[in-house]
Ligand SMILES: [Ca+2]
């Protein structure tokens with residue numbers, strides 16, 4: 001028996017600043033008209049400071065029924081669980097070039113091949129509503145003209161361990177944009193080692 005508390009700590013660490021570079025989401029607000037750039041000489045009617053939209057990335061562990069697993073929940077070797085990653089664009093602006101990277105700790109989990117999926121639901125959707133979304137399959141393969149996500153084996157045990165979504169350098173998929181207000185969720189399955 002394994003305590004998911006170990007995994008939950010792992011998740012928390014992944015979302016912390018120490019390891020933010022391996023589990024992070026970024027996106028820009030598209031379509032802002034910078035008058036300065038439009039006129040090219042600084043005489044435009046507006047000069048906008050464009051800052052990246054601060055998107056919170058949430059990572060959850062769930063059982064196969066979609067129930068969110070709390071820290072301290074028991075999981076058993078051989079049991080399959082889901083990891084869900086989602087970002088909620090609460091604004092009315094589209095987010096352009098969303099990128100997410102998630103590295104699987106292969107000492108604890110083994111990726112289940114071809115289990116990547118995505119859904120888009122209304123901003124503010126709760127855990128149940130996210131799970132009830134219409135999930136569309138994504139391939140493990142990398143790059144256009146494939147789809148928006150991939151899973152790659154970068155070493156260690158012979159299973160995929162690097163999950164990327166969007167145009168992440170080095171494991172680039174098609175560019176991901178997210179209109180607002182919408183919540184985009186991705187999920188994949190792993191087996192507990
Ligand atoms: Ca793919």
Ligand SMILES: [Ca+2]
Pocket residue numbers: 106153154155156157158159160161
């Ligand atoms: Ca591997």
